[in-house]
């Protein structure tokens with residue numbers, strides 16, 4: 001990777017104050033089959049790492065080994081080597097260092113897991129009850145006819161769904177659930193026992209990447225690109241979340257960029273930014289758009305990648321663009337997949 005940006009450039013925007021938002025319900029977006037064979041960037045690999053970390057923190061070394069083993073099955077090449085190191089640490093019964101390595105692989109969002117106590121989980125349970133999550137998800141998050149069971153979700157899945165939901169679920173702002181309450185709530189959910197493993201759902205990842213790329217575009221002063229990403233978020237959501245997206249768009253179109261940034265910052269309060277460089281986010285958006293057969297969007301995203309890149313990465317990006325322009329979609333998909341490995 002030639003041009004790695006500072007990883008946490010988005011954090012600045014997230015430290016913004018609160019705005020009040022509106023109530024409503026949402027519909028489920030359609031999920032598209034993947035075009036890529038074998039390697040699927042939306043597999044729930046992070047979930048295995050997270051479950052390994054929870055197991056390590058519970059002192060359950062064998063369960064941790066089991067989870068890391070699963071992870072290695074799905075992991076991209078560059079992650080597999082790090083997972084090997086963790087495996088060795090687990091085999092040597094060095095749980096403390098294994099936990100450290102797991103946190104660094106999952107990203108800073110996982111650090112709070114290492115601070116979980118019985119009190120945190122109990123507090124999280126109260127946040128769950130007081131906000132009526134159980135009304136839809138069941139008293140013990142076991143799932144109902146209207147909403148899924150909650151064991152087996154990643155930290156990211158929980159946080160983003162609370163703040164920026166897809167499907168038929170209301171938005172919970174940080175006035176309703178503060179960022180520290182969100183941490184406790186997340187701790188409660190990710191430590192729930194249960195066999196349900198949530199599949200990686202690429203549409204949600206795609207929606208969130210558009211939000212993060214919005215901040216990148218703003219940081220570069222590219223308002224048109226920023227508008228593009230928010231418009232795309234709007235294609236994934238409905239109800240309350242869509243109302244908010246429309247408000248953000250109206251502010252952007254009126255030229256009030258500061259307010260738009262504040263609104264998005266509020267909307268994502270307490271949600272951790274991705275643990276990967278912006279150029280990779282563009283590659284993932286290109287691949288996702290290609291899987292959805294939205295070639296115009298794929299070309300838009302690869303052009304953004306090319307602008308950020310140099311050397312071999314840039315050359316590969318240009319190859320992908322040529323292939324897309326000539327409708328050689330399979331070939332484009334293979335190169336993109338390799339670029340993400």
Ligand code: HEC
Nearest residue numbers: 028131132133136146147148153157158161166167168169
């Ligand atoms: C009005 C009903 C309702 C309430 C209240 C509700 N949810 Fe949900 N929730 C849903 C539905 C429906 C889905 C499935 C959305 C989909 O997959 O389209 C969902 C999905 C989720 C998911 C899975 C997200 C994913 O990426 O798969 C999590 C986590 C979640 N809810 C947590 C919560 C928490 C925490 C609360 C309370 C703060 C809560 N929900 C309150 C209806 C609700």
